[in-house]
Amino acid sequence: MPTILLLMIDIAKIFLVFSIFLPSLYAKSKPISGKVISNSGNYLKNVSIESMPSFSKATTDEQGAFSFLMPVKDRKIKFSLNGYHTITLNAISFTNDTEVELVKVIEVNYLDSINTSIKFILSREGENITSHGMSDMLQKGFNRIESILHWDNSFITYFTMDGFRKPLINGIPIDEANVLYGSVKVNNISNPNDDLGLISERGISEFIITDGGHSKYSALSESIHYIPNMAYENKLTFSGYQNSLNNLGLDGYGSIGIKHATIHGGFKQRDHFSFYADSSRTQIRSTGHNYFSNIGLTNRKNLEISFSGFQNTKDKYNLKNKDSLWTQDNTFITKVDQWSPLTGRIRIHGLYQERKGLSHNRLDSLHLFDKCQSLGFSVEKDFKNYMLAFATTSKIIKSDWDLIVGNLLIDRQNSIFTWSIESFLEPNGNQAYVKDLKFVFSKERTTDVKDPTSQVYIAPNYWDDHSFKFSTKIMQKKDDESSVYLTFGRSNKVPYLEDVIKSNIYSNTIYDEKPLSNEKKTSFEVIFTNSVNLKKYSWSYLWKVRAFNQLYDSKIKQVPIKGNSMTLPINAGKVSRSGMVFNFQLQPITRRLQFTTTFSFFASSDHLKLQLMPENVMKNQILIHNRYFHIELMALTSGERNLTYLDDSNLFTVHELQRDTNYSLKVSKMVRYKMFDVLLSLIGENLSDNVILFDDIRINEQRYSLDATISIQ
Structure with missing residues (x-):
């Protein structure tokens, strides 16, 4: 009996050892x-x-x-x-x-070790710079820029009357931002960001929003930068989505690359709806089609030549009042990038744009034709711990519009000269130190002159302005990391030529306004950040406090026409606004859980002069990640805000949007098999179904969407 008992004990020991180690031996x-x-x-x-x-x-x-x-x-x-x-x-x-x-690349080495193309080393460490790599966002379950911004705790978004989502920066619409494509400004004729997609999302490698930060080539506070995907590789990607409102989209992208050359191309289609509150749910329909291509040539050493072209066609129609808008934009860009140790980085770029369009609304019937030609030159050179940059761009814009009252022709000449200097300073142990100092100065001159053959009179304009911006960052690193970011500047925004035209031709019939003038803004901002890693408890947290003050002179306010995509610009006059934003992030070292909360408070000398600025915003997010799914939950509460619009009687009306709370949920899964990557995302928005009635147009309706992406590489 004792012998049998000992044998059973030995067998139990062997079974225990195998039960512990056998799974790890066969783990994959x-x-x-x-x-x-x-x-x-x-x-x-x-x-x-x-x-x-x-x-x-x-x-x-x-x-x-x-x-x-x-x-x-x-x-x-x-x-x-x-x-x-x-x-x-x-x-x-x-x-x-x-x-x-x-290790950061501080030397002027613009050769990318992966795709051998010359890249402009963009700063992505600024306190006010939000950068999203599109391939990284796919892994997190996002295949649309609008979804990325909706779930980013740095922004809040809103829906327009034609069903598209737009972001608010510092609590107001992003109307004054520069729009860049591969570092070349493309919003010369009008704002191309109606649907936040300049080209197919799959053709973009990175999407960057600068909110009051520093740019080497502009002193303007805000910019949206689309970095095209110019990798020298072979790839094929398709994306699509559809939601419960029958909004749908389809994107495609393909690239073929060899050692010294690459060609890229793709397409994008969108079909969006907004609805009236009537029983038949009358529609406002917006469709868009985009086609683009890029060609890159490189010697794999210090030279790259690229050719880019894209066409955007938009068609919007209101079935109730029969207003319509059709536009087609064509853009062609040529760039030459060269680098050498002696001269640094030199870039020459040329751009040609044209827009054709038809607009029928209760104010007028317009036939549009605009074209823009520009030539730019930039130099960037480092000297030890300093980076110097110089850039100049000249452009000519011609507008030829047919109105009910006659033909209108006007020319614009614009030139801008910019230089900047950035100094990098070394840390001093655990003591606080100035990490960097940045200064940028811009000089811009604009002239608008009516063509002698124009049948419609427009007063000439001449603006000669300068802008500047200074920023610095002070850091201290001990057991935690703390930093203080300061920025101060003054910027000028010249109105689009189309806004100048609309202000002139409608000022007498709709509102008694002087000719549109340029907008001036003085801003000051301070940001304090503290990041702590609690190794003892395997947790980390980050908190950030941001305070700003802005003073506008001749603030340009874009007023939408009810049921139409066109807006009317007016100078709202002087107005100041300030705000404070608190952000807190908490997550364990395991990275399976993250909690983020953001509180924002905004104040103004006159809320009616600023569109859609809420009194306060609270945004709470929880992220859960495991081997099966990527789950995010969000609760967004927006305070009261105002929107001025032109009603059916051609009167300016102020619509008050009440405080509301929206809940959103996203569940996504990325599957990889050999050369295939497949993403599936299920997104629910406004789960509490707090519909906003804009007069009698329904916006922010409850919606569920299915997003899918497949990549072959």
């Missing part, structure tokens, strides 16, 4: 986690992480953290981010919770 993957920091001590977000040879992928979050399951057969882990040197580590010896350091 293992968890990998850690953080990525820069050589200056900042946590880096959107770092691409790839284990090889399986090509399993992950990206870092706001705190520079990452975690994923890596196949045990993988031997290398690669870390890469634009503007930093790529490094590859041994996967076998990698220890979890390691802090991986990437």
Whole structure:
């Protein structure tokens, strides 16, 4: 009996050992986690992480953290981010919770080690710069820019009367921003951002919004920058979505690349609806079609030549009042980038744009034809810890409009000269130090002259303005990291030529206004940030406080026409506004859970002079990530705000939007199999069904959407 008992004990021991170790012997993957920091001590977000040879992928979050399951057969882990040197580590010896350091490219080395194209090293570390890599966003379940901004805690978004979503920056619409495509300004004739998609989202590698930050080539506070995907590789991607309101979209992108050349192309289609509150749900329908292509040539050393072209066609029709708008925009851009140790980086670019359009509304019937030609030149050179940049651009815009009262022809000449200097300073141990100093100065001259053959009179304009911006960042790093960011500047915004025309031809019939003048803005901002890693409790948190004050002179206010996509510009006069934003992020080291909350408070000397600025905003988000799904929940509460519009009687009417709370949910899954990546996302918005009635037009309706993307590479 004792012998049998001992034998049973031995068998139990063997079974216990096998039960512990056998699963690990047959495991196919293992968890990998850690953080990525820069050589200056900042946590880096959107770092691409790839284990090889399986090509399993992950990206870092706001705190520079990452975690994923890596196949045990993988031997290398690669870390890469634009503007930093790529490094590859041994996967076998990698220890979890390691802090991986990437070294920033400070030398003027514009050759990208992955796609061999010359890249302008854009700053993505500014306090007011929000950068989203489109491939990284796909992994998080987003295949549309509008969804990215809706779920970003830095922004709040709103729906227009024609069903498109737009962001608010600092609580007001983004009407005054520069729109750039590969560092070339493209909003010369009008604002092309009706649907936040200049081209197909799959043809964009990165989407950057600068909100009061620093630009080497402009002193304006805001900009939207689309970085085209110019990788020298072979790839094919398709995306699509449809929601419960029958809004749908389709995107396609393909590229073919060889050693010294690449060609890219794609398309984008959109079909959106808004509805009246009548029983038949009369529609306002908006459709859009885009086609684009890029060609790149490089010597793989210090020269790249690129050719880009895209066409945007938009057709909007109101079935109730029969208002319609059709426009077709064609844009062609040629760029030459060259770099050498002696001259630094030199870029020459040329642009040609034209717009054709038909607009029928209760004010007028317009036949539009506009064209723009511009030529630009820029130089960027580093000297030790200094970066100097100089740029100049000249453009000619011609408008030929047919109105009911006659033909209108007007020419605009515009030139801008900009220079900037940036100084990088070294840290001094654990003491507080000035990280960098930046200053940019712009001189802009604009002349509008009526053509002698024009049948409609428009008074000439001449604006000679300058803008400047200064910013600095003070940092201190001990057990935690703290920083103070300060910026001060004055900027001038010249109105679009089409706004000048509309202001002249409608000022006598609709409102008694003087000719439209340029907008001046003085701004001051301070941001305090503190990031703490509680290693003892395996948690980290970040909190940020932002305060700003802005003073406008001759504020340009865009007033929409009810049921129509056209807006009327007016000078609202002097107005000041200020705000304070509190942001807090909390998450454990495991990276499976994250909580974010943002409180915003805005005040103004006259709320009626500013469109849609809420008194306060609260945005709470919870992110849950596991091996099966990526889940996000959001609650957004917006305070009271006002919107001025032109009603059916051609009178300016102020509509008060009441305080409301919207709930959203997103569930997504990325599946990878060999050369295929497949994304599926289910998104529910306004789950509480708090519909906003804009007079009798329904906006912000409850909607459910299914998004899908497939990539072959």
